[in-house]
Amino acid sequence: MKASLQKRLFLVLGIFVLAITALWAGLSLMLAYVVEDEIIDRLLAGEVAQLQQTYVSSGVMAQPRLDEVAIYASLADVPVALQAHIEPGVGGEIFTPDDTHFHYRWVQLQGVPPMLLVAEVSPWLVVSRMSTSLFILLSAGLFMALLLSLVAAYVIAGITTRPLRELTAAIEQNPRPSPLPHVHQNDEVGVLATAMESALDGLQQALARESAFTHDVSHELRTPLTALRNAVVLLPASVANDAEVKQLVAASAEIENLLTTLVALARSESSLTTPLPMRALLEDVLLARSEVIEAKGLVLELNVDDEATAQGNEQLARLLIGNLVDNALHYAHPARLSIRYHAGLLELANPVGQGERAAHPASLGHGLSLVRRLASSQGWRFNTAEADNQYVARIAT
Numbered sequence: 001m002k003a004s005l006q007k008r009l010f011l012v013l014g015i016f017v018l019a020i021t022a023l024w025a026g027l028s029l030m031l032a033y034v035v036e037d038e039i040i041d042r043l044l045a046g047e048v049a050q051l052q053q054t055y056v057s058s059g060v061m062a063q064p065r066l067d068e069v070a071i072y073a074s075l076a077d078v079p080v081a082l083q084a085h086i087e088p089g090v091g092g093e094i095f096t097p098d099d100t101h102f103h104y105r106w107v108q109l110q111g112v113p114p115m116l117l118v119a120e121v122s123p124w125l126v127v128s129r130m131s132t133s134l135f136i137l138l139s140a141g142l143f144m145a146l147l148l149s150l151v152a153a154y155v156i157a158g159i160t161t162r163p164l165r166e167l168t169a170a171i172e173q174n175p176r177p178s179p180l181p182h183v184h185q186n187d188e189v190g191v192l193a194t195a196m197e198s199a200l201d202g203l204q205q206a207l208a209r210e211s212a213f214t215h216d217v218s219h220e221l222r223t224p225l226t227a228l229r230n231a232v233v234l235l236p237a238s239v240a241n242d243a244e245v246k247q248l249v250a251a252s253a254e255i256e257n258l259l260t261t262l263v264a265l266a267r268s269e270s271s272l273t274t275p276l277p278m279r280a281l282l283e284d285v286l287l288a289r290s291e292v293i294e295a296k297g298l299v300l301e302l303n304v305d306d307e308a309t310a311q312g313n314e315q316l317a318r319l320l321i322g323n324l325v326d327n328a329l330h331y332a333h334p335a336r337l338s339i340r341y342h343a344g345l346l347e348l349a350n351p352v353g354q355g356e357r358a359a360h361p362a363s364l365g366h367g368l369s370l371v372r373r374l375a376s377s378q379g380w381r382f383n384t385a386e387a388d389n390q391y392v393a394r395i396a397t
Contacts (some may be wrong), residue, residue, distance in 0.1 A: 013153035016055040021146050032127045040121050045160040055109050062249050069119040086092040142335050163189040214266040262317050273311050278341050279304040285321050301338040308341050310397035324348045324393050346395040
């Protein structure tokens with residue numbers, strides 16, 4: 001099942017909130033470290049300025065004001081553990097294995113060799129030595145802010161997609177309400193609702209016209225066709241075998257079959273499919289034409305398992321297979337038809353020699369277009385091939 005638009009929008013907003021939260025937390029932590037280092041640097045700078053001022057005014061080297069700060073006359077006087085980490089002429093930081101943190105600065109006084117100011121700043125580090133309670137408090141605040149942001153994102157997603165959800169629900173209703181919701185709304189949703197309203201109204205009108213046409217064709221044309229067929233049947237025996245009469249009988253039967261096919265394709269129930277027993281269906285189609293098969297001397301080969309089934313519409317399947325069988329009856333030379341169904345593929349093959357063929361109102365019954373429509377209406381695929389004087393019609397069910 002596809003995710004709703006509201007869920008997808010919430011997912012996008014949620015990811016955005018998480019990204020912003022993570023970015024803000026990272027920047028806040030970075031800012032805290034920067035501020036902490038800046039405060040320590042300013043403290044050391046104040047110590048250096050105080051030492052320089054005292055030396056200039058009195059000529060005496062004063063001691064640092066802060067207990068954590070020590071002044072050394074040279075690098076050799078600095079504790080051995082720190083000497084290897086101190087670079088001449090610049091200031092810096094020193095991290096020792098025992099987690100002690102030092103800042104140092106070189107102090108330049110007039111007439112005196114450079115001295116070294118070293119401060120153990122471990123007690124001043126607030127961020128890196130944050131207490132557990134403070135960490136928990138900050139984490140709880142961050143979690144609450146994140147939770148509130150996600151709730152706000154969910155609410156915003158719901159409010160934003162509500163018009164579309166209401167429009168979708170209205171379209172899915174049967175019968176559909178008219179007018180659709182938000183038709184008069186002056187925004188993109190209103191434009192969409194108006195377009196959907198117009199399209200659905202047009203579709204309903206087209207379906208109504210199609211239904212009326214199908215009804216008229218089914219009832220109004222069958223009456224004169226039935227009268228025509230009865231009139232031909234009641235003709236005297238002296239003219240029943242005339243070529244013109246036979247052609248009239250074949251043409252009326254063709255019109256009636258064409259009408260049946262068109263009506264079947266137009267009806268909505270033709271889209272309903274069920275498992276069809278293929279052998280029984282093929283045998284019924286062949287039995288309905290048994291007199292013609294016997295008169296033509298058609299040799300039949302039926303290779304279909306008793307348990308074979310195909311998903312399709314029974315009425316359309318009968319019309320489709322019957323049409324292909326009729327084609328073989330008219331055009332097979334010599335009169336032979338092989339029918340095979342295996343692994344969802346139905347094949348009807350008949351020879352097409354160069355001998356004389358009986359006249360037929362349409363090549364391939366109702367025409368390839370209707371045969372393809374009969375197949376596609378059931379989700380089947382139809383194609384033909386002709387090679388080595390063999391005509392093969394294939395239907396993938």
